[in-house]
Amino acid sequence: MLRAEDVSFGYGNGFTLLDATAAVDPGSLTGLLGPNGCGKTTLLKLLSGVLRPQQGRVFLGERPLETMTRRELARRIAVVPQETHPAFEYSVLDMVLMGRHPYLGPFQLEGPVDLEIASASLAATGTAQLTSRNYMTLSGGEKQRVIIASALAQATELLLLDEPTASLDLGYQLEIATLLSRLNRERRVTMVLATHDLNLAASVCDRLIVMRNGRVLAQGATRQVLTSETVRQLYDVDADVTFHERAGHLTIVPLQRVR
């Protein structure tokens, strides 16, 4: 559905990402794992078309992303960044309605259909009661759910999320994980989730792409890719990776740093 073929990108001298090839299957919830600075965010930006690869290409279906306008792309791919800090005090409804931008002409105002979609997105993320609240005054978890609602209002088939639980406590992490699983299952939204949280990835992702030093090391089904050996390769950490019967997925317990 979405694939990067031998893409390279650098911000200054040298490459942050080198010859990366990665594929996202339709309907999947793909985790993007790797240590800090390995190129996860850069790969997400290349997959969403925010950055253009300096080498290689990214395809959505059979179309290279560079042949699509920003509006066309925004109708197919939505992105949830790690954190969102508006310069002004927008309401929650304002923030969600911004997701309708790719469907509106330059002078067009949102109509009843757009408002209906925004309401449905707020309901799907459990934030309907926050509609008229000032976005800046929300908690971290509420903010992230509102941004997910804004992305859902784009009505895209693909949702790319960059560490959406990074600054959240355990309760909110679990809440976001449950929400993503449900949206993937019920709405058939294909998702790519960049995260540092191995247990989150193990609990919600059916596929994984693992990266280190700007290169893709492995990709495939979660159970095959997420092993003690992979954790050691990625983070230089000895870890127990076992199947948790009650949770119904792999769990990772870090044991010690290895050099």
Added chain:
Amino acid sequence: MIRTRLAAILIGYGTLAVGACLLAPLVGSTHINLARAFDRSIPFADNVDAQIFFVARMPRVLTAAVVGGTLAAAGVVMQALLRNPLATPFTLGVSAGAALGAILVITFVQADLKIGLYSIGGGAIPLASLGGALVASLVVYALARRPGRTMSTTVLLLAGVTLNAFFSALILFVQYSADFTQTYRTVRWLMGDLDVGSFTPIVASLPLVLAAFGMFAVLPRSLNLLSVGNDIAATRGVDVGRTQRLAFFSASLATSAAVSLAGPIGFVGIVVPHLVRLMVGVDHRVVLPASVLFGAAFLIGCDVVARMVLAPVEVPVGVVTAILGGPFFLWLLVRKS
């Protein structure tokens, strides 16, 4: 819902701006008889009321409307582009460039020299300030643009602030070599002056103002997204590079036109957008047109105060906007922190 609200707000602010335009010419240190001012049976040369109304007050009120509306709109756009509520139309060095252009003419060009329609030292000051403002804008843009990528707002801000300081140093250097008369004229120009004396300067500035407003018209929804963040704007369908260029050049053009018409009148570009946001919210589809109308009314009001507070002596309008705007700006800073 949004349509009805927008219409109601624009009708309200429009009424305020039109009301200010109609009432302000009637106010002044000299009482005028309106019926006599419009009495065409009296020759214009003998009709003092008509002269005061059509030569002194009406051009001045219209200049205040154009400059106030333009600076307020430029302020709204700059704040969204830079993602900084404290940005002004002068943050990126446009006014300092304009001031340098004007001061070079005031100091080094003979006042009685004439080129075409322009008497140097009179009509050339607006031209020189416009030139200086446009040069400053192009320099800042050249510094902040990154081929193939969007502009860095940090670089844009730093380049603007540095250029402001650089031009200010050049202005001081030029002033150092000026005589007392030239220095007085320089200081007077820097205070801002709406007393343009005829409709000609307003008409001359209109093509630039209208071009800028044409660009403003397509910006508001994209500005909403740009003020949330460049990456999120891009992924919601905004062509960020194009929007940044459009916002930068429209705001710079509008500021250049306003400064060349009436000098650098401060605080309008920050006070008006924030007052409007306090009243109508932060959606740029409402804030931008409402700021144009409220900015016009605000500067007309400040000019009436400037004309009346020490009548028959006039206080420079830039002093009035700063006295009203300064405390408000500080209150805003405290509130934000």
